Amino acid sequence: MNDISLHRSPADHLIALEALYGAKNYKPLDVVLTRGEGVWVWDVDGRRYMDCLSAYSAVNQGHCHPKILQAMTEQASRLTLTSRAFRNDQLPLLYEELCALTGSHKMLPMNSGAEAVETALKVARKWGYEVKGVPDGQAEIIVASENFHGRTVAIVGFSTDPASRGGFGPFAPGFKVVPYGDTEALEAAIGPNTVAVLLEPIQGEAGVIIPPAGYLKRARELCTRENVILILDEIQTGLGRTGKLLAEEHEGIEADLTLIGKALSGGFYPVSAVLSNSEVMSVLHPGEHGSTFGGNPLACAVARAALRVLTEEGLIDNAARVGARLKANLSAIDAASVKEVRGRGLMLAVELHRDAGGARRVCEDLQRRGLLAKETHEHTIRIAPPLILDDSQADWIAEQFAAALP
Known part of the structure; x- marks a missing residue:
């Protein structure tokens, strides 16, 4: 008899199957979820939890939002995929609505966030060669330390996280790393072959690291002065998470390329997009870049509904208001283990002192209390509930953090 059959609960059985057959590239909490609605999820044993991660900000609209579900099921019954060899009746409408909402000139649809980043890197290099006049093969892109932009070989090649890049080389050349938040280092790194600067407005994976005030504005000024493309990765920070539609709005700037994903589908389907001005995006021509699933009608219908929910239901303003309330309440907790509470909107983090026993232990205690959050970099707990969160839930x-923090 297989040992797996000896496990008594449904959760134990499924966890054992995962351990036996699955690649061990994640270390999830031992909760097996089967259903979600709004801010709540339920495990296979029927226990309810509040989701304070939102699938890394992919579920900003809440789990299984009925309006997005309706759009998905209606479109799925009509047409799901054509490839870009043919046109469909949903992509032009997503182009129009997303560009109008964000003030963009052009939009290029992809599937995952990493694909959006890879697209931006290709566009920036091509722009550098064809418009700026950088010698062929010499384009440089500046990135920030502690960055997280995805898991492809090119992207992890300019990561500073040993766990992300270790053992995956050799890596593509053409990237410079400067300290995040340091405008002087950024200015010094820009040279004649610099084609782009790629930044996160807030570094999510690094632990919700907010740069000094004026950092993004200064980066915009430097890029404009030096004829360099500014790329902002808003895959986590965008679409309402920080209390603005895009986090760049906090400093009143516009990037040349803005990358969004995750909440662009409300968690229903992989959808991402590169938003651009006309000049930069014009360097792409037929056959030079694409994706079989990018811009498919099912994805576009889902994204259109997800954007309507964000705007029509006031989720962006709600994130700002309820996020400020939650941050204030977390900051008021008197716990010796807490080093700092930081964040913007409903993108928050509690960082613990190094001698506090680690964030994983706190996340496991929170799980027992009916709250799901996740540690990052051992000592920090990220808090990112759906943007539908109300005051009592915040x-x-x-209250749960106050009880769980040592």
């Missing part, structure tokens, strides 16, 4: 989150 207060309940703070």
